[in-house]
Amino acid sequence: MSQPLRLGIAGLGTVGIGVVKIIRRQAALLEARTGRRIELVAVSARDASKDRGISLKDYAWETDPVALAKRDDIDVFVELMGGHEGAAKEATEAALATGKDVVTANKALLAIHGQALAEQAEAAGRIIRFEAAVAGGIPVIKSLTEGLAGNEITRVMGVMNGTCNYILTQMEATGQGYNALFEECGRLGYLEADPNLDVGGIDAGHKLTLLSSIAFGTKPAFDKVRLEGIQRISLEDIHHAADMGFRIKLLGVAQRSARGLEQRMSPCLVPANSPLGQLEGGTNMVVIEGDAVEQVVLRGPGAGEGPTASAVMGDVCDLARGLKIPTFGQPANTLEDVVPAQTGLPAPYYLRMSLLDKPGALAKVAAVLGEAGISIDRMRQYGHEDATAPVLIVTHKTTRDALDQALTAMAETAVVDGEPVALRIETV
Amino acid sequence: MSQPLRLGIAGLGTVGIGVVKIIRRQAALLEARTGRRIELVAVSARDASKDRGISLKDYAWETDPVALAKRDDIDVFVELMGGHEGAAKEATEAALATGKDVVTANKALLAIHGQALAEQAEAAGRIIRFEAAVAGGIPVIKSLTEGLAGNEITRVMGVMNGTCNYILTQMEATGQGYNALFEECGRLGYLEADPNLDVGGIDAGHKLTLLSSIAFGTKPAFDKVRLEGIQRISLEDIHHAADMGFRIKLLGVAQRSARGLEQRMSPCLVPANSPLGQLEGGTNMVVIEGDAVEQVVLRGPGAGEGPTASAVMGDVCDLARGLKIPTFGQPANTLEDVVPAQTGLPAPYYLRMSLLDKPGALAKVAAVLGEAGISIDRMRQYGHEDATAPVLIVTHKTTRDALDQALTAMAETAVVDGEPVALRIETV
Numbered sequence: 062m063s064q065p066l067r068l069g070i071a072g073l074g075t076v077g078i079g080v081v082k083i084i085r086r087q088a089a090l091l092e093a094r095t096g097r098r099i100e101l102v103a104v105s106a107r108d109a110s111k112d113r114g115i116s117l118k119d120y121a122w123e124t125d126p127v128a129l130a131k132r133d134d135i136d137v138f139v140e141l142m143g144g145h146e147g148a149a150k151e152a153t154e155a156a157l158a159t160g161k162d163v164v165t166a167n168k169a170l171l172a173i174h175g176q177a178l179a180e181q182a183e184a185a186g187r188i189i190r191f192e193a194a195v196a197g198g199i200p201v202i203k204s205l206t207e208g209l210a211g212n213e214i215t216r217v218m219g220v221m222n223g224t225c226n227y228i229l230t231q232m233e234a235t236g237q238g239y240n241a242l243f244e245e246c247g248r249l250g251y252l253e254a255d256p257n258l259d260v261g262g263i264d265a266g267h268k269l270t271l272l273s274s275i276a277f278g279t280k281p282a283f284d285k286v287r288l289e290g291i292q293r294i295s296l297e298d299i300h301h302a303a304d305m306g307f308r309i310k311l312l313g314v315a316q317r318s319a320r321g322l323e324q325r326m327s328p329c330l331v332p333a334n335s336p337l338g339q340l341e342g343g344t345n346m347v348v349i350e351g352d353a354v355e356q357v358v359l360r361g362p363g364a365g366e367g368p369t370a371s372a373v374m375g376d377v378c379d380l381a382r383g384l385k386i387p388t389f390g391q392p393a394n395t396l397e398d399v400v401p402a403q404t405g406l407p408a409p410y411y412l413r414m415s416l417l418d419k420p421g422a423l424a425k426v427a428a429v430l431g432e433a434g435i436s437i438d439r440m441r442q443y444g445h446e447d448a449t450a451p452v453l454i455v456t457h458k459t460t461r462d463a464l465d466q467a468l469t470a471m472a473e474t475a476v477v478d479g480e481p482v483a484l485r486i487e488t489v
Numbered sequence: 490m491s492q493p494l495r496l497g498i499a500g501l502g503t504v505g506i507g508v509v510k511i512i513r514r515q516a517a518l519l520e521a522r523t524g525r526r527i528e529l530v531a532v533s534a535r536d537a538s539k540d541r542g543i544s545l546k547d548y549a550w551e552t553d554p555v556a557l558a559k560r561d562d563i564d565v566f567v568e569l570m571g572g573h574e575g576a577a578k579e580a581t582e583a584a585l586a587t588g589k590d591v592v593t594a595n596k597a598l599l600a601i602h603g604q605a606l607a608e609q610a611e612a613a614g615r616i617i618r619f620e621a622a623v624a625g626g627i628p629v630i631k632s633l634t635e636g637l638a639g640n641e642i643t644r645v646m647g648v649m650n651g652t653c654n655y656i657l658t659q660m661e662a663t664g665q666g667y668n669a670l671f672e673e674c675g676r677l678g679y680l681e682a683d684p685n686l687d688v689g690g691i692d693a694g695h696k697l698t699l700l701s702s703i704a705f706g707t708k709p710a711f712d713k714v715r716l717e718g719i720q721r722i723s724l725e726d727i728h729h730a731a732d733m734g735f736r737i738k739l740l741g742v743a744q745r746s747a748r749g750l751e752q753r754m755s756p757c758l759v760p761a762n763s764p765l766g767q768l769e770g771g772t773n774m775v776v777i778e779g780d781a782v783e784q785v786v787l788r789g790p791g792a793g794e795g796p797t798a799s800a801v802m803g804d805v806c807d808l809a810r811g812l813k814i815p816t817f818g819q820p821a822n823t824l825e826d827v828v829p830a831q832t833g834l835p836a837p838y839y840l841r842m843s844l845l846d847k848p849g850a851l852a853k854v855a856a857v858l859g860e861a862g863i864s865i866d867r868m869r870q871y872g873h874e875d876a877t878a879p880v881l882i883v884t885h886k887t888t889r890d891a892l893d894q895a896l897t898a899m900a901e902t903a904v905v906d907g908e909p910v911a912l913r914i915e916t917v
Contacts, residue, residue: 083639083781093706093819094638192636198782200636207635207810208620208628210522211511211802278521336788339767353511353799354626357789360764361782371782374639382635386810391521 065098066381067134069161071126071152072141073106076166076193078113079370080139085115091374095381105129130156137162137380139373141193145169157181157189164376166193166369171388172267175274175281176396179388189388190376195268196221196345198368199361200375205275205349206390212351214276216316218489222265223343223363224251225291225311229328230341232299233308239294251343261290262326265313272347273315273324274389274396281389282324282399289327293482298413301453302330305439307411308338312487321402329487330411336360337489348489407458408488409438414471414481415449416442422476423452429474433467435459449478455486493526494809495562497589499554499580500569501534504594504621506541507798508567513543519802523809533557558584565590565808567801569621573597585609585617592804594621594797599816600695603702603709604824607816617816618804623696624649624773626796627789628803633703633777634818640779642704644744646917650693651771651791652679653719653739657756658769660727661736667722679771689718690739690754697741700775701752701827703818705745710752710827717755721910726841729881730758733867735839736766740915749830757915758839764788765917776917835886836916837866842899842909843877844870850904851880857902861895863887877906883914 070077084101091099103121123129130138130152138156142149149170156163171191182189192202220226228242246252258264266286274281291311302309307330315324331337336358340346345363350356362368389396416422439455464483471477498505512529519527531549551557558566558580566584570577577598584591599619610617620630648654656670674680686692694714702709719739730737735758743752759765764786768774773791778784790796817824844850867883892911899905
């Protein structure tokens, strides 16, 4: 008989409790599949007295996650606390330093300190697994790192923040504005303690950082992701996009070309009838494109007790089965520095602006675009009752740089009220 | 430095050549990811003189695949010949007997002889991998066996025959009938040598057998799959389904309940706006449902040189990385015999029949359904110009047994011309 695989879990929130439940409910199944008993030895959380809905008296309790990580009666440290500094980082380092493998759902920690942690793990001959850090229950890290390992990956895209997707789909479905839905998400508990992690694209940007590292063999570099949140998307944008056959999604894209590596997380227009366009509510989707496989699309629940615990347990089963793969799919010392693309690949853009009611205003906007080398595919000026007229422009393919140049020049014309909304139309 | 992983490939059709191309094109990438050089040593096909578009002179040539399988200078036997008897089976057995791991795309071989081969592999301490056997480039075997290993799987569904999906979607898109599109598929080379493998649901049934074995820990048992092809689907069915918000798909479903294990491959109605309903052309889709993960949907190309070679290379990389997992996810001697559900789970059904133009005919049909305990949700009789009237019925939830009983009784009423078409409406 093989030795049991002994776990310590730090963090007993929704996901932690979900993992405990699976370990108990599916003990026989897990042993049949992995050939080893999966045994929970110790847990850690701040408050031992809190009612978490299940009894935890069979497990040793550590108030300090670092003490849990150092215990010599566990093989795997399961980090479900979150946060990229402090206890989560210290405990992960302590676990690796004392010979444990690590399973984590912590996207922020790995997006920011992943390179150092991967190096530490490899030096110690240990493994870090993080399926639960990206796109909840979807086995996307495994698909990308292992299933598609024969591919040169050309692009990875994803809708990976359920809260943003919920807000954007509810805006179209209910006609409520961004602010009302943002408040609703707060009441429903859909928002992180710092809501900017969600609506500012940071959380999804962390996830994109991890996918991008695996896909392109680069060091994870969250600071090289171009981030833009959904806070400025209005109902008008949602409706204009729908009229033209598009939906607006907070879309992460990592793409390598001769220009370098582009990594961006921003609201984009995608065709309404594409898999990404049809994605509703809290569901996540990741699209992976490779030179051999063409395109694979993975869809599933992006969060929640069961789905995230499923991803954690997938990693635990891998460790029980003896899988040994470097953190980001190849040895950490072979990962290259990200060389960001100086100019992104061209795309059509959607522009919405408020034009001041002055003679020649529209002509000035058109001239500014022309001077930046941007040609116009469609333009509409809407009727208006106040001093500004809503204007909608869809450009032909152009670069973000040319667009930024035009937007700067546009501000100087003094015919546009406020800052235009500019959204990329992504080919999917 | 690790030793290279040495391959022998039997079968140099589209997929075999695709694998050779990846090994050559991505040598550096594969070595970076797996830590080992992937080296092609020998190949086998019937005709050495045939022009396959690339030079094969660097590899030893074996006319006999069994001789290739037995070579002592290969570590992995890659079987891409196909067929569940004869050379493919003998060569696979020979490879295992002489200490090689096996990577295969052969769904028929494993669906029919998988249990014996898995037992042989385990007795020899070898591995059989078969990602390319199911759903082309989609890493579905890996997702189910590894990524979702923490789940008790409740249902696996899939559209896994691109030719059938092409025919069904083209019927709706172009208004051409089944026969015309069947002939077109023949001209385009989309059909197997025995077309019944495609349109009779056999090929997709083989794939379902493999998914079902992994999902439910049962011995692969193709003979326990209830098979029905798409040959009787008419344009009328396609249009009626569309009118009601459905699409017809050749859908494989494996589902476990207290009744036992249901495994069926049959044309079903699915909601037109569901991911399965929206799947077009040769694309494949697999839906996996588990107690923790809820639902994961995987979509990608179901065939073709690049996608299938991508799946083969995923398995090769796993072997290079030292992965060791039993063929069907748990040791072959722990797989249980399939206990088929005596009665399938109830569902609504779509019925289309030609009613003879006799007084009381419709009443007789309705009475027969009532006697079988089947209640009618919707019924339409269409105008007609000959001696039979098209009648369309959607039932409330009923079992296939009750329906078969009603269909038998209906034949005895002598008011129905020919055999009614009966299609399950699947909840997705």
